[in-house]
Amino acid sequence: MGIQFRTETFRDDFTFRNSPEHIRRFPFPFHEDSYMYAVNIEPHVPGPKGSVLENLIDVDEHYVSEMADRALVLAEDPLRCQSLPHMTLAGWDLLELLMTEQAKGYPEHFTLTRDGDNWHWINRPLGIDQKFVFGDLSTLPYGPMEYITRQSQGDFCILDQRDGNLWMDAGIVTTQADWSLDFDIGMNFFEWHAPVPLAHEKGVFTRALKFLLNIQQGQPARRLNWTMTINPRLDTSPENFHKWGPDRTTVTPENVGQKVHLRVELQSFWRLPRSNAMVFPIRCYLIKMDELATSKKWARRLHRVLRDLPEELATYKGLTRYRPTVVEWLAKHDDGAPTSSGFGPD
Amino acid sequence: MSAGTTKLDVTVADVVPVNELVTRFHFRPTNGGHLPTFSGGAHVVVEMREHEGATPRLNPYSLMSSPLNTAEYTISVRRDDVGRGGSLFMHRQVKPGDRMVISYPVNLFSLDLRAKKHLMIAGGIGITPFMAQTAQLASSSGNFELHYACRTASLFTYGDVLAERYGKRIHLYHDDRGEKIELARLLASQPLGTHLYICGPAPMIDWVRNTAAASGWPSETVHYEHFSAPKPGLPFDVTLAVSDKKIRVGEQQSLLEAIEAAGVDPPYLCRGGVCGQCETNVISSDGKFLHNDHWLSEEEHRSGKKIMPCVSRFEGRSLVLER
Numbered sequence A: 001m002g003i004q005f006r007t008e009t010f011r012d013d014f015t016f017r018n019s020p021e022h023i024r025r026f027p028f029p030f031h032e033d034s035y036m037y038a039v040n041i042e043p044h045v046p047g048p049k050g051s052v053l054e055n056l057i058d059v060d061e062h063y064v065s066e067m068a069d070r071a072l073v074l075a076e077d078p079l080r081c082q083s084l085p086h087m088t089l090a091g092w093d094l095l096e097l098l099m100t101e102q103a104k105g106y107p108e109h110f111t112l113t114r115d116g117d118n119w120h121w122i123n124r125p126l127g128i129d130q131k132f133v134f135g136d137l138s139t140l141p142y143g144p145m146e147y148i149t150r151q152s153q154g155d156f157c158i159l160d161q162r163d164g165n166l167w168m169d170a171g172i173v174t175t176q177a178d179w180s181l182d183f184d185i186g187m188n189f190f191e192w193h194a195p196v197p198l199a200h201e202k203g204v205f206t207r208a209l210k211f212l213l214n215i216q217q218g219q220p221a222r223r224l225n226w227t228m229t230i231n232p233r234l235d236t237s238p239e240n241f242h243k244w245g246p247d248r249t250t251v252t253p254e255n256v257g258q259k260v261h262l263r264v265e266l267q268s269f270w271r272l273p274r275s276n277a278m279v280f281p282i283r284c285y286l287i288k289m290d291e292l293a294t295s296k297k298w299a300r301r302l303h304r305v306l307r308d309l310p311e312e313l314a315t316y317k318g319l320t321r322y323r324p325t326v327v328e329w330l331a332k333h334d335d336g337a338p339t340s341s342g343f344g345p346d
Numbered sequence B: 001m002s003a004g005t006t007k008l009d010v011t012v013a014d015v016v017p018v019n020e021l022v023t024r025f026h027f028r029p030t031n032g033g034h035l036p037t038f039s040g041g042a043h044v045v046v047e048m049r050e051h052e053g054a055t056p057r058l059n060p061y062s063l064m065s066s067p068l069n070t071a072e073y074t075i076s077v078r079r080d081d082v083g084r085g086g087s088l089f090m091h092r093q094v095k096p097g098d099r100m101v102i103s104y105p106v107n108l109f110s111l112d113l114r115a116k117k118h119l120m121i122a123g124g125i126g127i128t129p130f131m132a133q134t135a136q137l138a139s140s141s142g143n144f145e146l147h148y149a150c151r152t153a154s155l156f157t158y159g160d161v162l163a164e165r166y167g168k169r170i171h172l173y174h175d176d177r178g179e180k181i182e183l184a185r186l187l188a189s190q191p192l193g194t195h196l197y198i199c200g201p202a203p204m205i206d207w208v209r210n211t212a213a214a215s216g217w218p219s220e221t222v223h224y225e226h227f228s229a230p231k232p233g234l235p236f237d238v239t240l241a242v243s244d245k246k247i248r249v250g251e252q253q254s255l256l257e258a259i260e261a262a263g264v265d266p267p268y269l270c271r272g273g274v275c276g277q278c279e280t281n282v283i284s285s286d287g288k289f290l291h292n293d294h295w296l297s298e299e300e301h302r303s304g305k306k307i308m309p310c311v312s313r314f315e316g317r318s319l320v321l322e323r
């Protein structure tokens, strides 16, 4: 029967919400009651049926509405999608990866037929039926990266690998936690991570880079990252700070449950075959506090994590202003019982 | 699945003698369909088994077929009568129809696609990665020029093929005719934005790299192929003190995999030596540690008190772990 795609918004009236099944599959990021940066990288292998890891490229009930939101962002600000000239081949690699994975995981929604370089792509949820020649730019309405990422959930950075480093030389970034592709384009792994506190000193980035440089084709890896967002807004970009920054002052004890969202990024790392570049999909999942609190374990644990979060991290993630209100709200859901280890709900 | 173990099942579709030393092998996917796409400069690690169940020997070979064709992969193997025997096995034992196991392609010698021009220098069998790279560049109207030196005309593997395909872009040098690459002049006459690629015998790589450095080429524009041998090494024995087990770590296995195979469930995350999860205390040891991780400090490596079993190994008489 396939996925029931929701019609909803991530701006203005903010009608986004998760169905009960989607609440249960939410990738809760805390395996213990505290949080600190670590080299939390693991092989990206398929996970349990019904989880966000069932397919390595996940498509969910928010797909159609997220794609509509991306189109709005791009129409206002074309610089959210950039590709330096040497990255076109990597764009074709990405197109192949996303079409293949989506067609494999969701045959009822996507179909890819290949006859040599003559490809036929059908995307039923978005009503797209496209015949094109793989490698021939003139046969698609956009460049290959933009074409396929307008049809794929999550942001994508494509990193060129050279001189023992990764360089952010292409990407499409419209659902980001307060960072800018236009600012980071052309930077290397250490340069774009410069604003992150504590992790450099702990050696997280030197170790992580060594791992990433060694990632081989067919062996993707993943990690989770998280922050919080007020209102279910996907586009929390520095460019639009004036639109969403003030939301942070609107949190009250009465509206925490509906307004405050835990924002989890499932980040994965893939070697691309033709270009030898690396693609970094950043898939964003949002959950309201009311939704999260339907799992006793999650609410209890998030309370403890947020309460004890080191100040530097809270500042960097932009939580300072409303953290006390949220901690107070979550405290009511924390009976002090021990939480079992691991990510899943009770 | 652990890092470093994705494998492809292939069938030998053809074995073609190229000249007195070199033979070409064609691999097709055993289950039909296509092989994974790769980029010019990539290699695969070929597993060679004398017989079923035997511990395989692992040799890396550059893919030389066009990256545009994923119906099959081809490699060319030069017979080496004094080496570890991998090339002799390929030459003597491998026949069309044989099933073999190869790794996914890995590229440690990739083109820098920002280059305005790609200048390639090959010696002997070092030509193979350039076969794939030139095919890739030719298909995308890339600008390249190849200088290729060999001992004699009869050993000029694919010299004729390349000359026919790419004409004036190919320059051949016969050692026995006293022809020599005029390297200093060649390097001095390149347009700005040229990248240099070298694959051949070690002395040639050194010669070209040194000449380039002396003429002021920035090191990030100079690329050379050096195979990092596949990670596995010699088998070794380990005692797991806590679980009271003795295990043997096979040539192809990581220490972590061997511990898991013995039914012990140690923590891990990355399986690549960076996350720190699998850190294990050494109770006693008599031998040499081969530390391959990026987690422990140099001091810890020297101390012999800790090991990261996901990537590191041991050579010697005994190793006892707190596990």
Ligand code: HEM
Residues within 6 Å of the ligand: A037, A038, A039, A040, A041, A157, A159, A166, A168, A178, A179, A180, A184, A192, A193, A195, A196, A199, A204, A208, A209, A212, A223, A225, A226, A227, A280, A316, A317
């Ligand atoms: C190549 C892939 C990667 C890309 C493109 C990437 C990109 C970014 C960007 C753009 C930021 C925001 C920085 C800012 O404030 O402007 C960030 C933050 C961060 N990155 Fe990465 N990153 C990558 C891989 C990794 C890896 C492998 C790790 C660690 C294992 C890591 C750890 C972090 C951490 C801890 C933060 C701070 C996040 C927070 O607290 O919200 N990144 N990354």
Ligand code: FES
Residues within 6 Å of the ligand: B267, B268, B269, B270, B271, B272, B273, B274, B275, B276, B277, B278, B279, B293, B295, B308, B309, B310, B311
């Ligand atoms: S499992 Fe990550 S360092 Fe060994």
